Amino acid sequence: MNTRSKRIVNLAIISMLIMLVLSACSGNSGGSNGGTNKENGQSNEGNSNQAVNTDQNFDDISADIRGNKGPTQEQIDLVNATLNDTYLGDVFEEVIPSDYSAYPFKEEVVLDVWMPANSDIPDMNAHAVQKQIEKLTGIKVNFITPPIGQEADSFTLMISSGDLPDIIIDPGRYPGGFEAGVNDGAYLDLTDLMEQYAPNYTAWRNSNEMRRKTTVTDDGRLLGFYGIAPYSEWMWFGMLIKQEALDKTGMDVPNTIEEWHAFLTKAKEVGYSEPLNYGSNYGQIFTGILNGAFGVWDWTFLDENGKVGWGPAQPQAKDYLATMQQWNKEGLLNRDWATADFNQRMSTAISDKTAAMMDSPDTMWSFWKQQNNIDFVGALNPVLNEGDKSATTYRNFMRTGVSAAITTQSEHVEAAMAWLDFNYTKKGWEMINYGEYGTVHLVDENGMPYYHPESYIYNDPDGQPVAVTLHKYRMHNWPNIRDEHHSNPLIVSEGSYSGDIRKYWTENMDASVAMPPISFTKEEASREAELGNQLSTLRNEYFAKIIKGELPVDAYDKFLSEAQKMGLDEFLSIHQAALDRYNNR
Template sequence: MKNNTKRLLSLLFVLVLIISTVTACSGNKAEDGAGSSSNSNKENTSNAQDPVAFKDISGDIRGNKAPTQEQTDEVNHSLNDTYLGDVYDEVIPSDYSAYPVKGDVVLDVWMPANSNIPDMNNHVVQKQVEQLTGIKVNFITPPIGQEADAFTLMISSGDLPDIIIEPGRYPGGLEAGVNDGAYIDLTDLMEKNAPNYTKWRNSDESRRKTTVTDDGKLLGFYGIAPYSEWTWFGTLIKQEALDKTGLEIPNTIDEWHTFLTKAKEAGYKAPLNYGSSYGQIFTGIINGAYGVWDWTFLDKNGKVAWGPAQPKAKEYLSTMQQWNKEGLLNPDWATADFNQRMASAISGDTAVMMDSPDTMWSYWKEQSNIDFVGALNPVLNKGDKSATTYKNFKRAGTEAAITTQSENVEAAMAWLDFNFSKKGWELINFGEYGKVHLIDETGMPYYPEDSYIYKDPEGQPVSTTLYKYRMHSWPNIRDEHHANPLIATKGSYSGDIRKFWTENMDTSMAMPPISFTKDEASREAELGNQLSTLRGEYFAKIIMGEMPVDAYDKFLKEAQSMGLDEFLSIHQAALDRYNKR
């Protein structure tokens, strides 16, 4: 009986949409994906939305800090988005003509597991997406740590789900998966079946360019942001360490050496936590001062170069070998995992971390009441501009592909396309209205102080609730600056640090998100793995004093004999194609 009632309601809802399409003003085409009437000062270009079914409720919701149950239900259980503002340079689309999807649709979605999400099938956000779209999803997640093996087994078995999150795990990448017949080429289907994604990716040149292949194909749904996200990784100093040493925030390598030496004298046994779970040794921070970037980068002529092969590499290695000998680095820097690093961070041994200020806000400030500041990446000479090879090209979150075994491609596309609608933007980024977020006077969602994000009924910390009540990394319009609760929380200066880094460091050497052909991908992966292993072994042993600095010369010869020039030529060809997109 319940299923019949739901089916009848769904049919009635679709009938309302059909009637409203006929009676709507000319020019309101469903496939246009036009913005809703979320801003009363703008012309109502809402597509195919009945003015009764989608009455303007912005007056009831915006600025309301204590919504009634009726108001909460209307926001959470309908596609009405009139209370949401047009808060970016480009208007987020609001095409809901595909929902609710007809029939009993069930999609299988494979995705890597997340330790903060015990069961994706019971995730509160995805349950709400299911209710709004009419599409039921069965999430398939392998055990944590077994993602690579599970993915390989799934691909080799030929038994594929409808959708794969992180399809780039396929050998050779997403494009290779399409060429091999595992994923669908969506180029000819996007405009019709994904109007929101189509309009959003085409609303900005950077979003368009980074979501299309070199030959103009659309192979998946990419996470794409309203802006270029701030730099997320850098050097963070405990304020107490600055106070104890009496020094200003260091900038040059010499100033850093002086500061770390005095910090050690002040009682910090291993002042610089040098290791990083994002890549031991190479973090683009200290080595970047010497132009010895982590991996590939653009030289002053805009050509691809390899950081470890740059002229000042021996100077960098000599510096780090000396710092290690002086005990300025944590002794387990080459092997420490994330938990070991965080344990060291909150202890009295560490003065400086190379990490994300969002992470350290949680571990330092919220959990240990340790204040900290951000430092720009070091430079060699006073007056030089700090630099980083990190640059966000409005690509954020993750991506998704639809497999060739999907029996309902239109429904799969509709489910993914919802994430790029205004309602999807709100729900995926900010979670449930009422318990998790409210709407301010401008129509922007925000977390109130009593939000479940900050006051979880089960007592979970924000580092967990940011996954529990919202989707942190997803194929959607990701609003990191407003929706990341570690940035948005009252009093947080994490975002201020990230913005400071972004606005004061040169990113001209950053490589854009290039892609390789099938043949290139295989060879690039082979050479890249060999070069990475070689670099890791030599650099680690030199820094630890197990090899002399002059051993670098042998390293460079081995890298060249391995095929470094070929490796760079592959990247240069891919860059040339990217620039022509």
């Protein structure tokens, strides 16, 4: 039997099993609150903002836990070893659900979960948060993680073999994307199962229209579990300047491209030999930070009419390329910008070569301030003319973290959904974002978790920095309710101003050009991926060579001609059709 035939047979078997489960359990909804009926747009009125505490009668322990800075071991065990969440406050606009009726799970199962590796987590199966969740849910999990750097090959081999685990974290790796995986029979369509077996996820995604809209397909299907936040997260990437560089040059934070050129030139004169850490082989030169000033966005964007445009094809592209070619020739950029990896960039960044760089203020809080006592400030994306509004193609649509799919080969669909659904409970929100109570976090007077001064986040017994402990003692990137603004220790640690920078960027830049999270049909996905790969390769080659001076700026005309021959108009029409469907969800 070939792989595709095997998938079809497995899908048929799993479908029959699901129908049997639905028939047997049709009278037990699991206490879903605020769901929709197969995405027909008819909400269960009055429930979307109500927390559910089905079949659980917890004693209110808020007086013992809230504001307690020295909990006893008994209190620590009560928080960590039970589902009691009465000490947690309702701290967001919408109330986080608390339906624990599925736990402990009714039968003993072990779920296989494939996920990309994280160098800061040596053994995911030993992760403290996941071991705690296993105890509370009664669902055991075996994490399968490939070696660092082999994720793509591991995923491809797994999919091609047809031998799939119960759950896949980051299922968008599938050729053509998440939806293609469902259409091809690798992942389950969970539309008819969500309301019954994932009541917390259902309630949370339906409690806000943006969360609902960004977690459903154009045709109303629910493919899996998405990371979805209580708010739209602040933008996380932009232009950062060492404070000492501003002091040495005697200049203010630059705003226009002309002012940036003057600042970088002066920085070079006062000793910064490669003043702007411009990019690396993982794509910093295509961030929209500098090219956006010219309207030459790195990829797709919304034009002034709300239609899809392609940044590299915009009218002022040659002006942008001429500018960057000049800056490169003048030695204003790091010499290895076309090839440097992350470690090389950080090594240069902390040296006296760099005055400014494009990166995350969270990352640079760790590398610059915490590890090397280098203060820095954030600058808005440059503009071309004084008075122009700084803009960005980044906008968080409450979709964050990663997603998860349940495969068609899972023999434990209900358990897999229950395990994932726990992440969208109030208890799951606390544990995944803030880690273990006592050693990692405490709870303030309002019922909000926080990292105390002795927290393992800041005082790791193994001596690891916060950039590592944020993964070691909590889950930073997960299919859950991610509370980035309050639980990211690089933002909330004492003295940190990275969150202030991110908030400043978000509140002072125009994000109307940002594309929402659209999705493609099976036919579109295949063609879009083919055209996208070709256009990306073409752009990377021409733009890099022109900036390095290996091609003249006029070579852009040939680039644009080749892009049009490749099918640029078709590429844009595919994205426009997807955008139109998204707007009609």
